[in-house]
Amino acid sequence: MQATATQTNPIISFKHVNKIYDNGTVGLKDINFDIPRGQFLVVVGLSGAGKSTLLRTINRMHEITSGEVLVDNESVSDYKGKALRHLRRQIGMIFQNFNLVKRATVEKNVLSGLVGYYPTWRCVLGLFTPHDRKRAFQALDRVSLTKKLFSRADELSGGQQQRVAIARALMQDPKIMLADEPIASLDPRTTKAVMDTLKRLNREDGITVIVNLHSVELAREYADRIVGLRSGELVYDEPIDQVTEAGLNQIYQTKPEA
Amino acid sequence: MSTPEIPQRPWRQRYHVSAIAWTVTIVVLLILSSMATGANFGMFLANINQFTVLLVQMSHPAWAYLSVIIQPLYETIQMAILGTTIGAAFAIPFSLLAASNLVGNQVLRNLIRLFLDLVRTLPDLLLAAIFVAVFGIGSTAGVITLAIFSFGMVSKLFYEVIETIDMGPLEAMKSVGASKVTIIWYAVLPQILNQFVSYFLYTLEINVRASTVLGYLGAGGIGVYLQRSLDQFNYSATAVIILATLVVVMVIDGVSNHLRRVLL
C-alpha cells in the first residue's frame, strides 16, 4: 500500500472490492485498481455489468460487502454521520435523470449543491450568503446557462437540465466528479455540450472525472483511460493511447473465453 | 475573474409575492373558519374525559347484540344491491347519450351532462331524508336514494369508458347499414362490458358503505339500529354495529376487488 501511495498517489483506489446485493445478485467481484488525481476515466460495459454500482461505492451511495475503497488514501467504509457527509460534499455526482427538483428554480437547484457546507437551519430558510449566490451564478456561467437563472427547472431541455446538475455539483467545489450515464437521455448535440463541459472541468480545474458510458465512441473521444466491466468484474483497463477496437470488443463478449 | 452582474429577479419573485399571498390567504381563511365554527381546541381537551368515557364503553362491545343486527345487516346489503342495479340500469341510456363519440348532437350531450353533474352534487343522506318523507320510514327510501346516487356516479364512469372505445368495428357496421341498436349491441357493448361490470362492482362497494348510515335518517338497514343505540347511549351496542359493518364492508370490498381483478 505504501508502494502505491508513493508511486502515483491515487485519489481513489479499489482494493478487493466485492458487492453482493441483498437478493444475492453479484454487483462487483474483486475489483482492484487505482485512479490517479486529475484523470478522466470512462467506465464501459453492458447494461447490468455493475457500472453504477462501482461509481456509487466511491461516495458510499452503495455499501460494499468486502474489501476497501480508499479516497485520498483513507478507507471510506467506516465513515459515519458528519465524516460521511464531508466525504460526499467533496465528490460531485450527476445522474442520468438529472435528479433536479423540477418545480424549483434553476438558482435554487444550483444552491442546493451547498448543503454539505451549510447548517441545516439556513438551508431550511433558504438563507444563502450573497457570496454563494454569486458563486451559483458563476457556476451557471461555466455551463453557459446564466440566462436561465430564474427559470423553473422543468422548463429547460434535457441537456440544459443536465448542465444545471453539473453546476449544482460544482457548488460542492468537488475534487472528484462522478457521472452515471450523464448523456443517456440526451440527443447528440446536447450530448456533446455536456461531455465538453465535463472535459473542461477536468482540464481547467483538475477535477478527477469518472464517467459511465454506453457509447464506446464517446469513451474513446473523451477518456484518458477506459476500464471495462463485465458481470461485476474488471475485464479491461487501458490508457487511451493503447485502446484498440479489438480490446474494447472483448468487454462486450457475453461468454468470456469460452 | 470578471463575470457579468447577477441579474435581479423581478420583484414579484424576489419577495415571493405569490407564496406569501397564498399563505396569508390560507391563514386568514383558517382564522375566519375557526371563528365561524367556534372551533376551540381547549374545549375539546376540557371535554376529553367525556370522550374517553365514550371510547371506553365502545371498547366493550356487547356481542349479544350481534344476533339482533344480523337481519338489518342483510337488509343493508340487499338495499345496496338493488339500488346499485336500478341506478346502473338507468345510467346506461344516459351514458350512451352523453358519450361524445356516439352522439353528435352537442346540445343534447351537454344538457345530459349538466343534468348528471347536478345529480352528483346531491349528498346521499340528504336524498335519504327527502325520500323518507315521501315513502315513509323503511328500505324503499333507502333503495331509491342509492339508486339516484349510483345513477349519477355510474353514468359518468360509464360515459368516460364509452369515449375510450375503438371506433373501428362501429364504423364497419355503420357502413353496412346496421341500425343504431344493432351497432350498440354488437360493436359497443362487447368492448365495454368488462369495465361496466367492474365499475358496477366499485359503485356497489361505495353503496354498501353509504347504506350503512342511510338508516340513521330512517331509510332502512343497519343504520336504524345505529341511531337507536346512539340515542339510548348504548355505546357498547354501537361498537358492535360498527365492527359488524366494518367486517361486511371489508368482505364486500374483498369479493368485489377480486372479481374486478379477474374481469380486467
Next chain:
Amino acid sequence: MQTTLSKEFAPRSLWQRWCWLIWVAIIIAIYAWAIGGLQFSGLQSSAKTVSDSIVKGLLHPDWAYVYNGSGEDLSSLTIQTLAIAFLGTIVSAVISVPFAFWAARTAHERFYLRSGSGKVILTLIRTFPEIVLAIMFIKAVGPGSYAGVLAISIHSIGMLGKLFSESLENMDRGAEEAITSAGGNAPQVFVLATIPTIMPEFISYTLYRFEIAVRSASILGMVGAGGIGTPMIFAIQTRNWPRVGIILLGIIVMVLLIDTLSEQLRKRLI
C-alpha cells in the same frame, strides 16, 4: 362480422360452454335474495299529496330565506358549511402527513410491519362512518359546527393518509438522492428535495378532499354537527318544502362552485 360470429361459435370445452350458466344462476340467486329480503313499504297513502307539495315547494323556493340577517339564513349557514369543510380538511391534511410516512412502504423495510400497520389503521379510520364520528364528537363538545370540524378532520385522515402514502411510495426519489450525494443530512434532504417534490401532489389531493368535505359538511348538520344540514332536516321534518327547495338549490350551487374552483386550482398545480 363474419369472423366475430365464427369465433363466437368456435368449439369450446363443455365447461367453457356452460360456465356462464353457473354465473347466471349465482346472479339470479343473489337478486332473488335481495328482492325477497326487503319489505317494500309501498307508497304511503299520502305519498301523492306529499310529492305534489314537494314538487310545488321545490319549484317555488323560499327566496326570503337566502338572507334575512338573522345569522341563521342560507348564506350564513352556507358560509359556515364551507368553514367546517375548510378547517376540517386543513387540519386533516396536516395530521395525515405523519400517517402517510407511517403507512408508506419503503424498499429497506423488512416484512412491511410498519407500513402494513399504518395501512390497517388508515383503513379502519376510512371505514368508520363519518356520521358516527360526528355524533361521538357531539357528545364530547356539544352540538354545533365544532363537532363537524372534528368529524371531518378525523375521517378525512383515512383517505388523505392513503393517498399521501401512495404518492410517497411512487414519488421520484432522484432529487433526494442528489442532495444526499452532495453531503446533505436527513433534514436537509427532506426540506430541499422531499417537500418540493411531493408538495404539489399533496395539495392537489387536499383540494380534492375539500370537495368531498363540502358535501359531508352539508349533511353532517342533519345529526346536529352544524352547517346547512340542520335547517335542512328541520325543514324536511316540518314539511316546509319551499324552504327545502331553496336549501337544495343553495347546496347545489355551492357544490358546483367549489368543484369548479378546485378543479381549476388543481389543473394549475400540475
